[in-house]
Amino acid sequence: MTATSPDAPAAxxxxxxAIPLSADLRRAVDACGYTNPTPxxxxxxxxxxxxxxxxxxxxxxxxxxxxxxLPILDVLVKxxxxxxxxxILTPTRELALQITRELEKLAQFRGTKLACIYxxxxxxxxxxxLEGGAQVVVGTPGRVLDHLRRGTFDPSNxxxxxxxEADEMLSMGFAKELHAIADKLPKDRQGLFFSATIPPDIExxxxxxxxxxxxxxxxxxxxxxxxxxxxxxxxxGGDKRAQLIRILEVEDPESAIVFCNTKDETERxxxxxxxxxxxxxxxxxxxxxxxxxxxxxxxxDGKVRFLVATDVAARGIDISHLTHVIxxxxxxxxxxxxxxxxxxxxxxKTGTAIAIVTPKDIGNLYILRLTYNIRPIERQLPTxxxxxxxxxxxxVAMFVDAFGDRKVDPADLSxxxxxxxxxxxxxxxxxxxxxxxGVKIAREGDVAAEAAAARRGKNxxxxxxxxxxxxxxxxxxxxxxxxxxxxxxxxxxxERERVREPLPPLPAVREEPATVVATPAPKPNAAxxxxxxxxxxxxxxDRRVPHKSFVTWxxxxxxxxxxxxxxxxxxxTPAATSTEGRPQTDLAPGPQDDADFAQIFVxxxxxxxxxxxxxxxxLSEASLPPGDAGSIRVRDRNTFVSVRKEHLDRAxxxxxxxxxxGRSVKAEPARQRMS
Numbered sequence: 001m002t003a004t005s006p007d008a009p010a011a012x013x014x015x016x017x018a019i020p021l022s023a024d025l026r027r028a029v030d031a032c033g034y035t036n037p038t039p040x041x042x043x044x045x046x047x048x049x050x051x052x053x054x055x056x057x058x059x060x061x062x063x064x065x066x067x068x069x070l071p072i073l074d075v076l077v078k079x080x081x082x083x084x085x086x087x088i089l090t091p092t093r094e095l096a097l098q099i100t101r102e103l104e105k106l107a108q109f110r111g112t113k114l115a116c117i118y119x120x121x122x123x124x125x126x127x128x129x130l131e132g133g134a135q136v137v138v139g140t141p142g143r144v145l146d147h148l149r150r151g152t153f154d155p156s157n158x159x160x161x162x163x164x165e166a167d168e169m170l171s172m173g174f175a176k177e178l179h180a181i182a183d184k185l186p187k188d189r190q191g192l193f194f195s196a197t198i199p200p201d202i203e204x205x206x207x208x209x210x211x212x213x214x215x216x217x218x219x220x221x222x223x224x225x226x227x228x229x230x231x232x233x234x235x236x237g238g239d240k241r242a243q244l245i246r247i248l249e250v251e252d253p254e255s256a257i258v259f260c261n262t263k264d265e266t267e268r269x270x271x272x273x274x275x276x277x278x279x280x281x282x283x284x285x286x287x288x289x290x291x292x293x294x295x296x297x298x299x300x301d302g303k304v305r306f307l308v309a310t311d312v313a314a315r316g317i318d319i320s321h322l323t324h325v326i327x328x329x330x331x332x333x334x335x336x337x338x339x340x341x342x343x344x345x346x347x348x349k350t351g352t353a354i355a356i357v358t359p360k361d362i363g364n365l366y367i368l369r370l371t372y373n374i375r376p377i378e379r380q381l382p383t384x385x386x387x388x389x390x391x392x393x394x395x396v397a398m399f400v401d402a403f404g405d406r407k408v409d410p411a412d413l414s415x416x417x418x419x420x421x422x423x424x425x426x427x428x429x430x431x432x433x434x435x436x437x438g439v440k441i442a443r444e445g446d447v448a449a450e451a452a453a454a455r456r457g458k459n460x461x462x463x464x465x466x467x468x469x470x471x472x473x474x475x476x477x478x479x480x481x482x483x484x485x486x487x488x489x490x491x492x493x494x495e496r497e498r499v500r501e502p503l504p505p506l507p508a509v510r511e512e513p514a515t516v517v518a519t520p521a522p523k524p525n526a527a528x529x530x531x532x533x534x535x536x537x538x539x540x541x542d543r544r545v546p547h548k549s550f551v552t553w554x555x556x557x558x559x560x561x562x563x564x565x566x567x568x569x570x571x572x573t574p575a576a577t578s579t580e581g582r583p584q585t586d587l588a589p590g591p592q593d594d595a596d597f598a599q600i601f602v603x604x605x606x607x608x609x610x611x612x613x614x615x616x617x618x619l620s621e622a623s624l625p626p627g628d629a630g631s632i633r634v635r636d637r638n639t640f641v642s643v644r645k646e647h648l649d650r651a652x653x654x655x656x657x658x659x660x661x662g663r664s665v666k667a668e669p670a671r672q673r674m675s
Contacts, residue, residue: 019045024109025074032105038063040218041070048192049075053210055193055202058218059342065102068162068192072136073107076160076190082113082133083157087185089141089178091169093118099164100138112136119143120289123621127152141169141177148184155185161209166195167202167335172312175205182209196342197335228344228351230376232365235358241272243381244328244356248278249390250382251354255460256324258308259340261332269328270308277456283309288613302462311336321460326354330361334371337364394451395437401454597630598648599670602639604660610634614660615641622647622654640670 013036016029040058047054048071058064068088077085090096100116107114115134117126119142130137130153137144137153147153161182163169169178191210195202198215206213235243258273260266263284273280281295281304298304311331322344331337337355344351355376357365369375382390419425437447604610612632619629619641629651630642643651648669655667 022074027109028106040064041067043216045071051190053191053213054216055206055213056216057198059196064194065099069103069106073110073112077135084134084137085157086136086160087158088138088162090164091172093140096138096140117143141174145177145181158185160190161185162192164194166193167197170201199335228353230353230374231379232355232357232376233379241269245276246382250386253324255322256306256326257322258306258326258328261329266308273306277453278306279304279459280306302460305459324352328356330355330357330364334368337368391448394455398451596644597642598645600641600667601670603666604663605635605637605639607636608660608663610660618654618658622650
C-alpha cells in the first residue's frame with residue numbers, strides 16, 4: 001500500500017470498468033448512480049467469481065452488499081435454473097430487507113428472483129416465493145432453519161453461502177443455528193464470510209465450515225474507530241444519568257446514538273434526557289415493529305436528537321448524520337466498542353466517541369487499549385465554571401438568533417463601532433445587556449433557562465433518504481427469531497460460552513493493496529493508519545405494518561401466592577398435580593372465556609422472560625381471525641391462553657415447539673375444573 005505525498009496529485013479513482021461485469025449488471029450499476037467501486041468490491045469480485053472461499057474483513061458501510069451481490073448475480077447464479085442457488089444470512093430482519101432491496105436494484109435488468117425470509121412474516125407467502133423459483137434467498141438464521149426443517153426450502157442446489165456481519169451473528173448467539181444450516185447445505189458449496197472484526201470465534205467457524213478459506217483483510221471497524229476522537233469520563237460514584245446530562249450540557253452534540261447495556265436502562269435514560277429538555281427516544285428489543293419504524297423515521301426527519309439504544313436493537317440500522325457515539329454504559333468487549341464507535345465519522349466526516357467509565361469498567365478499557373491501540377483521552381466532569389460558561393454561551397446564542405439577521409441603519413452601525421473603541425465599551429455593553437435582560441426577565445421570566453431550553457431543543461437537520469423499493473408484506477418478528485439484548489443467559493449464549501477446542505488458523509492470508517487517494521490527518525489519540533477510502537452505499541428502508549389481530553389482557557398477580565387476580569366472573573381453584581408433577585390450574589370463565597373459548601396451558605411464564613406479546617406473535621402465524629383469540633394470562637411459571645374452540649388445534653400448533661428464554665414451549669389443553 002502506498003500513500004501519496006501532500007503535494008502529489010491524487011490518483012484517479014477506479015471506475016466499474018475495472019470489474020468485468022455483464023451488460024445487464026453494468027446497466028444496473030449505472031442506474032443506481034454508482035461510479036466508483038469500493039476497495040472491498042474490487043478485491044472480492046475476481047476470487048469470488050472463480051469459486052474461492054473467502055473470509056473478508058471490511059467495516060460496515062464499505063459496500064459489502066454489492067461486493068458479494070455482483071459476483072452472485074453476474075456469474076454464480078444461473079438464470080435458467082429456477083432453484084435457490086445462493087443463501088445469504090444476516091443477523092437481523094432490518095439488514096435482511098436492506099440487502100434484498102440492494103440486490104433487487106442490481107438485478108433489475110437481470111431477472112434474478114429474490115426472496116427475503118425472516119421471523120414474524122407469514123410462512124405461506126415465503127413458501128410461495130421459495131416454490132415460485134426464487135434463486136437468491138436472504139434471511140435470518142431462525143426462519144431459514146425453520147424452512148429447512150419443514151422441508152419448504154430445498155437446499156440441494158445451493159452453491160454459494162454468504163454470512164454478512166458474521167461476528168455480529170456469533171455475538172448474538174446464533175452459532176448453533178449457523179452450524180445447523182451449514183450442515184444441511186451441499187458439501188461442495190462456496191462460502192463468503194464478511195465480518196468487521198475477526199475474533200477467534202470467526203476463525204473457528206471459518207475453519208469448520210469452509211475448505212481452504214482465503215482471508216482478505218481490507219478496512220475493519222478498527223480503522224474507522226482510529227479515525228475519530230475518543231474521550232472518556234471516569235466516574236467514581238453518584239448518579240450516572242445526572243452526570244451524563246451534565247456532560248452533554250458542555251459537550252452539546254448535534255446528534256448522537258447513546259448506547260446502554262440493558263433494555264431497562266435505555267428507557268430510564270431516555271426519560272431522564274426528556275426531562276432535561278432534550279428530544280430523545282429509545283430503541284430496544286421490546287419495541288414493536290410499528291413503534292420501531294416510528295422512532296427511526298423521527299430520527300431521519302431530525303425530530304430526535306439522541307437515540308438511546310442497545311447494541312442488538314441498533315444492528316442493521318445506519319444513521320449517517322451522527323456526530324457523536326456516547327457509551328452511557330461501557331461495552332463489555334473491545335469488539336463491541338469498535339462496532340459502536342464505527343457508527344460515526346463515516347464518509348470522511350469527523351466523529352467523536354464519548355464513554356462513561358465506572359470503576360468496574362477499568363479492566364475493559366485496558367483491554368481496549370491493548371487490543372486495538374485505541375487510547376481515549378480522559379476528561380474531567382464539567383466544573384461549575386464550565387457550566388457557567390455554557391449558560392453564557394446560551395445567552396449569546398439567544399442574542400444572535402434574535403438580532404443576528406436584523407437589518408440595521410448605517411448610522412447605528414457607525415455608532416456601534418465607535419462605542420466598541422471606547423475605553424468603557426465593556427461596561428457600557430454590560431449595562432445595555434442587563435437593562436435588556438431585566439426587561440425580558442420581568443416580561444418572560446428566567447431568560448437563562450429559556451436560552452438553555454432553546455439549545456437543548458435544537459435538533460439535527462433531516463436526512464434525505466431514498467424511496468424504498470417494494471417489499472413483500474410482513475409483520476413483526478416472533479421472539480425466537482428476534483435479537484436478544486436483555487443480558488440474561490439464554491440457550492444460545494450458554495452454547496457460545498462453552499470451552500471450545502482451538503482450531504488451526506486460516507491457512508491463506510492476503511493483504512489486499514489499495515490506492516490511497518487522501519491520507520486523513522492523524523488524530524491526537526490514535527496511531528497513524530493508512531487505509532483506502534471507502535464509498536458508502538445507503539440502501540432505502542421499508543415501512544413495516546405490524547399485524548394486530550389479538551386483544552391481549554394480562555391480569556395482575558397476587559405477590560403472595562402468584563395467582564392471577566381476575567375480574568368479576570372469574571375465579572381460580574386449587575391447583576391439582578398431573579402425573580408429570582406439574583401444577584394444573586383451573587380457570588372459571590373470564591372476560592372472553594365463556595363456553596365458546598378453550599384454555600391452553602403453556603409451560604413458560606414470567607420467570608422465563610415470557611410476555612403476552614410473545615404469545616400474540618406466535619398466534620399471529622396461525623392467522624386466526626380478529627376476535628378469535630381471547631385473554632393471555634402470563635403467570636410466574638406458566639401461561640394460560642384462550643382461543644375459540646374451533647381454532648384450538650391451530651393455536652396449539654402455533655405455540656408448541658417455539659423457544660422462549662432458551663426453553664422449549666409445550667402447549668396443551670388446560671385441564672377442566674373438577675366439579
